[in-house]
Amino acid sequence: MNCQWQMGVLVMRECGMPAAAGCAICSRPICAAHTMMGQNGPACPGCAAHTAGYGENDDTEIAGARDQYYSQYGGATQFGSRGYFSRPDSASMAQRGLQQKPTQQRQYDDKET
Amino acid sequence: MSTPVVEALSPAATQAVAAKVLTGAWSGRALVKLLGELEKWDVVIEAKKAKMNKLWIGSMIGAFVGFILMFVLFPYGIALFLIPFVLIFIFKKQLNGLEAADIPDELRKSVRPVLKQLGQDLHPEEKIKGTIQLTGIDESRCKLKKDLPPGHNRSLKLSVYETEVCDLRLPLADGSTAVLRLNNTFHKLERSYRTTRGKCKSKTKWKKAVTATAMLIPPVRWNWEPARMQKYVDKVNEKLSFAEKNGVMAARLDRYYKFKGIGNAPVATVPAEDIMKLFVRLSGMRPAGGTR
Ligand SMILES: [Zn+2]
Ligand SMILES: [Zn+2]
Numbered sequence: 407m408n409c410q411w412q413m414g415v416l417v418m419r420e421c422g423m424p425a426a427a428g429c430a431i432c433s434r435p436i437c438a439a440h441t442m443m444g445q446n447g448p449a450c451p452g453c454a455a456h457t458a459g460y461g462e463n464d465d466t467e468i469a470g471a472r473d474q475y476y477s478q479y480g481g482a483t484q485f486g487s488r489g490y491f492s493r494p495d496s497a498s499m500a501q502r503g504l505q506q507k508p509t510q511q512r513q514y515d516d517k518e519t
Numbered sequence: 520m521s522t523p524v525v526e527a528l529s530p531a532a533t534q535a536v537a538a539k540v541l542t543g544a545w546s547g548r549a550l551v552k553l554l555g556e557l558e559k560w561d562v563v564i565e566a567k568k569a570k571m572n573k574l575w576i577g578s579m580i581g582a583f584v585g586f587i588l589m590f591v592l593f594p595y596g597i598a599l600f601l602i603p604f605v606l607i608f609i610f611k612k613q614l615n616g617l618e619a620a621d622i623p624d625e626l627r628k629s630v631r632p633v634l635k636q637l638g639q640d641l642h643p644e645e646k647i648k649g650t651i652q653l654t655g656i657d658e659s660r661c662k663l664k665k666d667l668p669p670g671h672n673r674s675l676k677l678s679v680y681e682t683e684v685c686d687l688r689l690p691l692a693d694g695s696t697a698v699l700r701l702n703n704t705f706h707k708l709e710r711s712y713r714t715t716r717g718k719c720k721s722k723t724k725w726k727k728a729v730t731a732t733a734m735l736i737p738p739v740r741w742n743w744e745p746a747r748m749q750k751y752v753d754k755v756n757e758k759l760s761f762a763e764k765n766g767v768m769a770a771r772l773d774r775y776y777k778f779k780g781i782g783n784a785p786v787a788t789v790p791a792e793d794i795m796k797l798f799v800r801l802s803g804m805r806p807a808g809g810t811r
Pocket of ligand 2: 409410411421422423436437438439440
């Protein structure tokens with residue numbers, strides 16, 4: 407089994423390194439580098455970013471930011487079917503209800519002088 | 520103008536600071552590191568600036584007090600006035616040097632966080648190319664200076680400055696190229712007027728217009744699917760366009776901002792999150808199947 411953690415924000419792709427464990431939350435296989443340890447056991451960076459009791463690193467930061475950006479533009483529904491997210495990603499995003507999150511956009515008043 | 524020396528700056532950073540511009544090719548990691556160094560340097564400069572400003576004001580107060588004491592303690596009291604008086608000029612010169620060494624906030628607030636978040640999207644072997652300006656507003660960037668009809672003012676002067684903060688080409692892991700551009704235009708309006716009591720006063724108002732441009736140039740000709748993201752494009756503050764680039768169709772999303780300031784030029788700038796959202800939406804317009 408290889409690590410199924412998806413790296414990147416714009417060009418997402420699977421890590422592919424030999425898996426060392428399974429994420430205790432979304433159950434995808436993960437390699438040692440993508441295993442975060444916390445109160446629920448080993449977790450992938452995506453689950454760690456959304457669960458209390460896990461540390462932070464570049465991977466969790468990217469995972470958190472990615473979920474936040476994509477959720478505003480249709481989330482897994484809009485992107486997942488297009489091959490951007492792996493099945494476990496779409497599933498875990500759906501679990502967190504990211505698809506339903508409404509679009510939040512700040513408004514800049516262009517007419518203002 | 521003397522550039523203040525900060526210990527432990529790498530040769531690349533030292534060179535960039537001296538040239539006031541970063542230009543070349545870097546790996547993503549190297550550029551993030553270099554910008555991090557410049558950021559730290561900027562913090563040091565800011566601290567020195569604040570300290571020098573206090574010293575400068577202190578020397579002015581000292582000279583004023585010394586001026587009074589000079590008459591009381593004549594002739595030795597002259598030194599009490601002369602020393603702080605000379606210091607005023609020394610401190611002011613140092614302060615000007617520090618002002619010129621200040622690095623635009625865009626690097627910290629907009630560019631570096633974007634590069635960090637795109638770290639895993641970058642092509643592992645190819646390099647980021649482009650230019651980042653390390654100066655803010657200076658006279659060489661003045662595009663227009665003119666006296667406007669003063670109306671009821673004594674005078675009304677408009678100056679316009681333009682800066683291309685950055686123009687970066689980021690090679691992505693799928694073979695496409697992401698382009699990030701930030702352009703600033705400053706409008707400075709200096710108004711000099713007479714109050715009802717007959718005093719002459721002047722006020723300066725600033726307007727800063729920023730255009731953030733994100734572009735995705737695909738590795739092969741493909742048909743973009745803008746319909747999927749069109750509803751997420753802000754019709755007032757954003758513009759989506761497609762243009763032929765090197766034989767392929769590039770997708771481009773611009774976002775416009777306006778900031779105001781009184782006295783000093785506004786330092787507010789585009790949040791990194793907004794730039795990421797421009798890229799995410801462009802990415803969402805890629806044809807079905809993606810490019811994995
Ligand atoms: Zn997980
Ligand atoms: Zn992995």
